[in-house]
Amino acid sequence: MHTAIDLKVFYFGTPVVLITTRNPDGSTNIGPMSSAWWLGTTCMLGMNDSSRTARNMLRERECVLNLPSAEQAAPVNRIALVTGEPEVPEHKIARGYTHEPDKFGAAGLTEQESEIVGAARILECPVQIECAVVDAGPFFRPGITAFQADTRRVHVDEDLVIPGTDYVDPLKWDPLIMKFCEYFGEGQPVHSSELARGWRMPHHMGEPEHLRAPAPAG
Template identity: 45%
Template sequence: MNSTLAIEPSVFYFGTPVALLTTAKAGDETANITPISSAWALGDTYVLGLSNGGKAMRNLRDNGELVINLPDARLWESIERIADTTGVADVPAPKRDKYRFEPDKWTLGGFTPRPSGIVGPPRIAECPVQMEARVTNLTPLDEEGDATIVHAKVLRTHVHQALAVPGTSYVDVDAWKPMYYTFRHYFAQGERVGVNFRAER
């Protein structure tokens, strides 16, 4: 049996998918892009962890609409170009030593906006998966009020044609290569090692 050690990691990102949220406040010409790695799905609801000081959370409180864009591994450099930016002009004090204001993350990251069909914020054309969604619940993470748990119901899902299994709503799992964030490093999906009993194809 393997022995264990008690450790105190600074973060708990053992491996979570990267997502790019697009949000917009009513009247803003340019939608904001927020890279996050605290995201997971339960049914048609995405659960997102967001800092209260960021532009995304402010926009979601304003209108509750967003697009959850899932990049693949080839986009890591584009994501890293916007990683140290914030859409908040008055950069919050806890972020000032590492983040800078950037009003147009689209140009900086080399991303292309595409209109959504149901929600206001645009989709990111380069991301192979784009999910239009609407907030259904906001819950404070803790008493400090630094972050919020966001429940967002997916209303419509778009995928690049290369990922779609013809004639179905299935995603080709061999073609889909999501990006993972593991202890602040980017990883591509590795080889398939097995199949769950509930897999439909």
């Protein structure tokens, strides 16, 4: 039986994307996000205008879409509640955000030079897509922008490629999925989520049970 509810969050499960963009000083910012989907080789990205990522994409008209696997939940979580913007907006302060100019250092991730785009790629991400931002327009409500990012070059960890083809093996690729602000891989929770804490989600998952440290003896 179904029940009609006033659903508060519609994040049913989408891949986490770490968008790298070039800052005005030439350094690279990382923006974790998950409102992303592809049609053919073009990606639709929904970003809050107050993010450094949205501002960088509007100015530079390019970005890299780095796709972490479930193994990278910890570094993603380390930069869940920080922004590259020096002026942290009120709504983010209320959720616990702080300013972090060095996202690579804070996450413990490694910069890898891109071939086309000015921003660096993220070495640890098995899939990296260099893109041109070809369109941007209003979406949902004021303060949100839908970006259209066209693929310019794709880099994939060779262990994930079906030998002799240009296809990723779906049995080998385990994307990090964001579901109701929690991190999942292969249908299972993989890490505690600062985002869920900041958003005050009601499920109180914390650290997944199978990953919790055993209670000290005695």
